[in-house]
Amino acid sequence: MEVRVEGLVKRYGRVTALDGVSLGFASGGLTAILGPSGCGKTTLLRSLAGFVAVDGGRILFGPEEVTALPPQARGTAMVFQHYALWPHMTVFDNVAYGLRLRKLPDADVRRRVERVLDLVEIGRITGVMQRRPAELSGGQQQRVALARALVVEPRVLLLDEPLSNLDAKVRQRLRAEVRRLQKAVGITAIYVTHDQEEALAIADTVVLMNAGRVVQSGSPQEIYSRPESAFTAEFLGVSNQLAGIAEAGGVRIGAQRLPYAGAVRGRATLIFRATDASLATDEEEAAPGHTLLRGVLEERLFLGSVYRHYVRVEGETIMVDGTEPVEGGPVTVRVPVAKLQVYAA
Amino acid sequence: MAAPPLAIVVWLFFVPFLSSAHLSFLRDGQWSLQNYALVWRLYKIDVLYTLGISLLSLALVIGIAALVCGYIRIVGHRAVEFLFKVPLFVPFVVVGHGMRVLLAPRGTLNSALAQVGVVDLSDPPSIAFSWIGIVISLVWKNLALAVLLVLGAYRAVDEPFLEAARNMGASTFRQIRDILLPMSAPSLVVASAFMFTSMLASFSIPLMIGGGEPPHMLMVDVYYRINYQDDLGTANALGMVSYLFAMGVAGYYLRTITARPL
Numbered sequence: 001m002e003v004r005v006e007g008l009v010k011r012y013g014r015v016t017a018l019d020g021v022s023l024g025f026a027s028g029g030l031t032a033i034l035g036p037s038g039c040g041k042t043t044l045l046r047s048l049a050g051f052v053a054v055d056g057g058r059i060l061f062g063p064e065e066v067t068a069l070p071p072q073a074r075g076t077a078m079v080f081q082h083y084a085l086w087p088h089m090t091v092f093d094n095v096a097y098g099l100r101l102r103k104l105p106d107a108d109v110r111r112r113v114e115r116v117l118d119l120v121e122i123g124r125i126t127g128v129m130q131r132r133p134a135e136l137s138g139g140q141q142q143r144v145a146l147a148r149a150l151v152v153e154p155r156v157l158l159l160d161e162p163l164s165n166l167d168a169k170v171r172q173r174l175r176a177e178v179r180r181l182q183k184a185v186g187i188t189a190i191y192v193t194h195d196q197e198e199a200l201a202i203a204d205t206v207v208l209m210n211a212g213r214v215v216q217s218g219s220p221q222e223i224y225s226r227p228e229s230a231f232t233a234e235f236l237g238v239s240n241q242l243a244g245i246a247e248a249g250g251v252r253i254g255a256q257r258l259p260y261a262g263a264v265r266g267r268a269t270l271i272f273r274a275t276d277a278s279l280a281t282d283e284e285e286a287a288p289g290h291t292l293l294r295g296v297l298e299e300r301l302f303l304g305s306v307y308r309h310y311v312r313v314e315g316e317t318i319m320v321d322g323t324e325p326v327e328g329g330p331v332t333v334r335v336p337v338a339k340l341q342v343y344a345a
Numbered sequence: 346m347a348a349p350p351l352a353i354v355v356w357l358f359f360v361p362f363l364s365s366a367h368l369s370f371l372r373d374g375q376w377s378l379q380n381y382a383l384v385w386r387l388y389k390i391d392v393l394y395t396l397g398i399s400l401l402s403l404a405l406v407i408g409i410a411a412l413v414c415g416y417i418r419i420v421g422h423r424a425v426e427f428l429f430k431v432p433l434f435v436p437f438v439v440v441g442h443g444m445r446v447l448l449a450p451r452g453t454l455n456s457a458l459a460q461v462g463v464v465d466l467s468d469p470p471s472i473a474f475s476w477i478g479i480v481i482s483l484v485w486k487n488l489a490l491a492v493l494l495v496l497g498a499y500r501a502v503d504e505p506f507l508e509a510a511r512n513m514g515a516s517t518f519r520q521i522r523d524i525l526l527p528m529s530a531p532s533l534v535v536a537s538a539f540m541f542t543s544m545l546a547s548f549s550i551p552l553m554i555g556g557g558e559p560p561h562m563l564m565v566d567v568y569y570r571i572n573y574q575d576d577l578g579t580a581n582a583l584g585m586v587s588y589l590f591a592m593g594v595a596g597y598y599l600r601t602i603t604a605r606p607l
């Protein structure tokens with residue numbers, strides 16, 4: 001089921017949560033909606049479910065307009081951040097609820113519940129089914145929530161930060177699970193998250209939102225390697241920002257001048273990732289395709305896989321990751337020219 | 346520092362209670378079970394009548410409140426919510442009088458029904474001065490408190506629990522029956538306990554709305570026993586019987602609040 005929204009507007013008093021959002025969600029694909037808190041991503045998801053009445057625009061499921069339909073009539077299924085499993089029902093009753101509302105015969109209900117619990121790999125099904133949600137671990141609860149959503153064979157699966165309540169390890173594993181399930185079922189899925197790594201890892205398409213608008217959308221690779229704005233670059237990955245003045249042939253940062261061939265002029269923001277930069281203690285000739293920044297190494301943290309160095313450059317602190325520790329003092333930061341983004345400030 | 350409040354409880358509750366218990370076992374200055382024998386002989390129908398009216402009123406109040414609050418909680422309606430809280434501020438005597446005017450044989454209700462030809466005023470049916478009148482008045486008066494308590498319990502149920510059900514296709518009624526009611530059951534039990542004891546002990550409404558002939562509700566019996574028969578012993582025995590029921594409910598209430606999981 002292809003999903004489209006056209007010019008969606010939602011206001012809460014003076015706050016505009018959705019400011020003319022138009023998007024297409026590919027049939028059978030997983031789209032991640034990414035953005036900082038308050039960017040409108042959850043409002044967008046809730047308006048797709050029908051929990052939020054929009055002030056303008058249209059929502060289409062395939063050829064059918066559903067903008068005015070109540071949640072009950074939309075055929076979406078939502079997985080909630082805090083699972084929202086009904087505490088007074090057993091796991092079986094939770095999952096069976098949607099089927100019983102559809103008045104399916106008991107034998108069918110049982111068969112479909114068991115099949116979907118098997119699909120989400122809940123473990124020993126017969127044991128789990130008669131338990132209450134509170135007796136399960138967070139990861140298992142979220143699997144039950146997924147099962148409850150999938151069992152009714154919804155037209156669209158909506159996931160509202162479904163993994164944010166879990167600890168890092170479980171989150172990583174369930175992330176792969178969600179992806180596997182979505183592909184196996186072939187359902188159109190829309191996944192809201194504020195975690196850029198999660199969005200990049202899980203999605204076919206990433207939509208980045210800010211202040212009620214879509215900032216950029218594309219494949220994870222596109223959005224990561226070709227950010228179209230300082231906001232995108234900043235939001236995706238650990239980034240360094242430096243303020244400068246762009247001129248013909250170069251960008252001035254304080255007393256330093258870096259070669260630059262782009263079209264931006266005047267006040268500009270330079271952005272590059274900590275992982276793309278490297279450190280050299282001695283003044284080195286710039287290797288071809290690299291640009292150099294002089295600074296002072298102030299601090300170093302060991303993060304496990306890398307050492308993160310904090311370097312003071314022209315009054316601002318930037319981060320440079322490296323596999324070898326470098327001692328404090330004057331350093332030269334090398335940045336590949338291709339990885340250095342310049343945006344008008 | 347517990348002494349002052351303890352003294353107040355002892356003075357205001359235990360002393361009157363013990364004195365009442367004591368008096369209920371005295372007849373002509375002698376220890377005796379005669380008062381209770383009299384209660385059994387004369388008032389067992391009244392005890393059942395009181396229990397029946399209280400249970401029926403309670404069931405109606407909780408049933409109506411469960412549905413009305415569900416509607417307010419899910420659909421939301423400020424005016425409805427306000428209207429249902431009005432009876433909270435109307436005194437019992439005013440309710441009693443209002444119901445007499447409304448439900449009397451030639452009262453407002455029958456007059457209105459006569460206008461459309463449903464009721465024949467030459468032989469009007471009477472809802473007032475019967476158990477039905479008492480039930481209607483008790484329900485009307487207690488509904489506000491019930492709405493207040495039940496709505497509080499419903500509002501403590503987080504929105505996603507309801508959204509998940511709505512998402513699956515559950516109607517408003519199904520959301521109330523399947524999610525709101527079971528999830529707020531402990532609070533509903535507590536609310537029921539409160540209202541049941543207050544109904545058992547209701548006095549002005551049964552006095553004003555109930556019929557002149559027996560059966561009467563227990564508090565009316567107590568009143569007659571003291572004022573017309575000057576029989577404190579039997580009156581206190583009747584009081585002890587109501588205590589017994591109220592304490593049964595209180596015990597249930599205490600078990601519920603202590604057994605409730607975190």
